[in-house]
Amino acid sequence: MNETLAFHGPITRWQGEKATYHLLTISGECAGEIAMHERLRRLEMGGRRGFGSVKVMATIGDTRWKTSVFPSKSGEWWLLVGKKVLKAEDLVAGDEAHLTLELL
Incomplete structure (x- = not known):
């Protein structure tokens, strides 16, 4: 059974050496749930x-x-948000995004 989490936070712009990336930084209780999921998968x-x-x-x-x-x-935890998603949802750096994650 897959676990579903909800999170909201700002889209952040990060300039790398070769490209610009947009990401959502997942923190708090959601980050803890993802970390636990990763540990269990690693053991499994x-x-x-x-x-x-x-x-x-x-x-x-x-x-x-x-x-x-x-x-x-x-x-x-970091989620990269691609240009297609930003455009489809009319988001730019600094905008608040409401995210649902299904852990696979």
Whole structure:
């Protein structure tokens, strides 16, 4: 059975060396639930996924996509939000996004 989480927070713009990324930083209780899910999957499967990521089905507004969330060193998790999602939901950096995550 997959677990579903709800979170809201601001879209952040991050400038990398080769590209600009938009992401949602997941913190608090939701971050703890994702971390627990990752630990259980690691025990079950005997190893970690790349970068410690967790597969998810993400939904913002009417846009739904399969992706992964990635852990930060501070205990938060990052969800990259692509240009197609930003455009479809009329979001820009600084806007509050309401996210539903299904942990896979």
